[in-house]
Amino acid sequence: MKNTYSYTELYELTFNIFTYIGCSETDAHIIAEVLMAAELRGIPSHGLMRISDYISMWEQGRINVKPNIQIVYETPTTLTIDADNAYGMIAAKFAMQKVIEKAQTHYIAWGCVINSTHYGIAGYYALMATKNNMIGISGTNANPLVAPTWSVSRMLGTNPIAVAIPALSYPPFVADFASTPIARGKLALLEKEGKNIDFGFVQDKDGRPSQYPGILKEGGAIVPLGSDYEHGSHKGYCMAAIIDIFSSVLGGANFGPYVPPQVGYIKPNEKQVGKGLGHFFGAMRIDSFRPANDFLLSMDEWIKTFKNAAPDIEHNEVLVPGEPEFRHEQYNKQHGIKLNKEVYNDLIKITKKFGVPFE
């Protein structure tokens, strides 16, 4: 394992793995681009770490590497795309491109994708809009791990949403966040390390607060953002529910507890209430409400004002949404990308099996 890898090395590695299993070159480029965007932006949980799950899903016949992605419903400002079980990012990028085209003509547009799978970081698609002087939105549902407020049933995924807003002299504002206080990956890591966690992240099978990070295996669940009812977990539940409905009910994908898991070792629910997993995409021209330049100047002032907020006694500065990821991107482009040991081992296994060069 090298100390760091260049963007090009890891991009080509990803590209080679996905062309090996039968993806077209165009599709493999998209997968590599989205996964590498996560690596650059300091979100390795959605980067190359996912490749082994993506491959196991393909090995189980749950991914179609020769998909017929098509528009199945359309109006001047909206559309639904059937991903035909493709890797999520392929259909997602196509959908966002179409939504941006529609918004170019009609100022705003909205699209959804059904019959899809894990699509990587939501922020990637939202950011496509900012390059076109538009606000971009994207969200997806995910396999159920989260119990609604007052419930013990796992009904919702960690359902992320991203909103990206362009500015003039600053990088775009990008809020890209899950609707839970913690990610499943972080729980797994703490469990491996034998550590307990603070209250406010998970509950046991009866709904009691728990500190055991492995509680999901014992019928427990992650709680919504807010942690408990007193601290507003019903608001996190509302957010996750909205993202779920926009991802599923709009276009006809599976919702809530029926969303198919995105790892090879967990089988999908036998009952299906729609097609695959779903995402949504929105774009809105920034000159929809006043001239574009007025918007951009005002957005610069917003960012400057928030950057200048007074930090608390434990910090040196206040960050604007998207700033940490932007800084990671600048740093990683210059210094290369570090791989986690386990991710490296997974990649070695896959590349050996496929005869793809990697060291």
Add this chain to the structure above:
Amino acid sequence: MKNTYSYTELYELTFNIFTYIGCSETDAHIIAEVLMAAELRGIPSHGLMRISDYISMWEQGRINVKPNIQIVYETPTTLTIDADNAYGMIAAKFAMQKVIEKAQTHYIAWGCVINSTHYGIAGYYALMATKNNMIGISGTNANPLVAPTWSVSRMLGTNPIAVAIPALSYPPFVADFASTPIARGKLALLEKEGKNIDFGFVQDKDGRPSQYPGILKEGGAIVPLGSDYEHGSHKGYCMAAIIDIFSSVLGGANFGPYVPPQVGYIKPNEKQVGKGLGHFFGAMRIDSFRPANDFLLSMDEWIKTFKNAAPDIEHNEVLVPGEPEFRHEQYNKQHGIKLNKEVYNDLIKITKKFGVPFE
């Protein structure tokens, strides 16, 4: 003070107060309708309790009771409305009507209102869309009380958002929530009662967690939904920031720390970065992505599935967003509306001064 008041009594009281100060009958009807919707739906913090603040704002010349509300920018799918310092609900209802009209033709539409004031419950406007077989969205910014994660500066309001989604045989799904764990009104109440609060709601002037509900008077702030960074307060900060930008930067209202306070006794910031306070409104036809009936059947199934989630050991049922408010509405319509003693006293003062009948 009566034990309960009928809808009609309180509606007429509100109507009479606002026509007394010079509002047109049409405008007073809108104000009464929106405030009474809050009373019916069990959200008294946005009901008649607000009248004394609304009147004090008028007494200070900060409300225009003869406003010239007009569209100042428009595209086929979007528009900006200048509220001319009207009571917020008058411009807001007009804006949502226009947005619904545009969505009728173009499937989706988005609007914003600038130069506005407090607009009552966000859910009222979102629900206007569901009556037209559309999904409705509305949000607003509010006077700054909330510190971003890692900051001690009050940069954001409790910025609420509402999303309403129609179903076939159930009442609509309505998520109507603030982006903070607690409302200012609740803090004030606890302070009056001399009670401490749990950690996770407010911080002191240096950003340390505090249990004192009066800490806002000592330079403290409310924290975003999530409570602290570990529990995801940066996600609550993201939400509040998105709602703020959509309310202000889109159309040109004041953002964040410059949003004018909505009570007579706090003066607006001398520096202004836009016009008044801002709101946003969106509508999307439910047949934008597949036939309307398929959407409605699926939404029914979503609601049924979530209602049937297993409750935890301390509760008998799991609620769907909008269900508590819907039940309040059914109950209050039948049994009448209770007024809080302080609200009653405020109303008595106002009605005596104005010679409006009330008992």
